[in-house]
Amino acid sequence: MSKSHHATRLNMQAFAREGVPLIEITPLQNMERLAQEAQALEPDLMLNWEARAELRPGSGAEEDVWLHMVAFASVPLVCQRCMGTVATPLEVDQWYRFVASEEIAMAEDDESEEDLLVIAPHFDLLAVLEDELLMALPLVPMHDECPVAPVMQVGEDALTGGDIEKSAEASSGEKPNPFAVLAQLKKKSQ
Numbered sequence: 461m462s463k464s465h466h467a468t469r470l471n472m473q474a475f476a477r478e479g480v481p482l483i484e485i486t487p488l489q490n491m492e493r494l495a496q497e498a499q500a501l502e503p504d505l506m507l508n509w510e511a512r513a514e515l516r517p518g519s520g521a522e523e524d525v526w527l528h529m530v531a532f533a534s535v536p537l538v539c540q541r542c543m544g545t546v547a548t549p550l551e552v553d554q555w556y557r558f559v560a561s562e563e564i565a566m567a568e569d570d571e572s573e574e575d576l577l578v579i580a581p582h583f584d585l586l587a588v589l590e591d592e593l594l595m596a597l598p599l600v601p602m603h604d605e606c607p608v609a610p611v612m613q614v615g616e617d618a619l620t621g622g623d624i625e626k627s628a629e630a631s632s633g634e635k636p637n638p639f640a641v642l643a644q645l646k647k648k649s650q
Contacts, residue, residue: 467482467484467511467584467585467586468584468585468586468587469582469583469584470582470583470584470585471581471582471583472513472525472527472558472579472580472583473525473579475513476513476514476515476525476526476527477515479512479513479514481510481511481512482510482511482512482585483509483510484508484509484510485506485507485508485509486506486507486509486586487503487505487506487507488501488505488506488507488533488535489501489503489505491507491586491590491593493590493594494535494590494593494594497535497537497594497597498535498536498537499536499537499538499545500536500545501535501536502536505533505534505535505536506533507531507532507533507589507593508531508532508533509529509530509531509532509552509589510529510530510531511527511528511529511530511585511589512527512528513525513526513527513528514526514528524557524558524559525557525558525579526555526556526557526558526574527555527556527557527558527577528554528555528556529552529553529554529556529585529588529589529592530552530553531550531551531552531589531592531593532549532550532551532552533549533550533593534547534548534549534550535547535548535550535593535597536548537597537598537601538601539601539602539603539606540600540601540602541602541603541606541610542603542606542607542608542609542610543610544603544606544607544608546601546602546603548597548598548601550593550596550597551596552589552592552593552596554575554592555574555575556574556575556576556577556588557572557574557575557576557577558576558577558578558579559576559577559578559579560578560579561578562578564576565577565578
């Protein structure tokens with residue numbers, strides 16, 4: 461990274477005029493909000509990212525500042541099926557256009573394909589990057605195929621999903637009624 465640019469207090473005009481990309485590796489544990497979502501972040505887990513800014517002709521007399529960010533990371537999350545840790549790849553590939561004020565951003569937001577950001581004297585690039593990573597998190601993280609079968613526990617009895625179906629089928633000889641299965645589980649827990 462250039463000595464004149466720091467990712468948490470970046471002068472976007474100067475960064476765009478210089479045209480030299482920032483290419484960095486940042487420890488994931490330094491991103492506090494993302495760390496709260498993750499399952500035990502190890503110190504060696506890193507976010508690889510790159511930011512490039514450029515000036516493009518705008519609608520006014522001044523050129524518009526554009527920013528392109530690309531990032532890759534693998535974040536350990538809790539699998540919602542087996543409750544184990546699932547390494548979840550996250551990617552960001554996003555363009556932004558800077559505008560002078562929040563009012564302009566609100567007025568132009570519906571018609572622009574790119575995301576709009578308000579230009580500030582000291583722009584925090586890492587905060588925007590963390591926002592993008594948080595939005596890239598899956599709603600329900602899961603393994604494609606869990607390494608161990610999920611265990612459902614009722615009281616002191618532990619049953620796998622297959623055990624529940626087998627016990628219900630054995631008692632009736634046909635496909636189980638889900639409410640009957642729940643009733644059996646309730647009886648076992650009492």
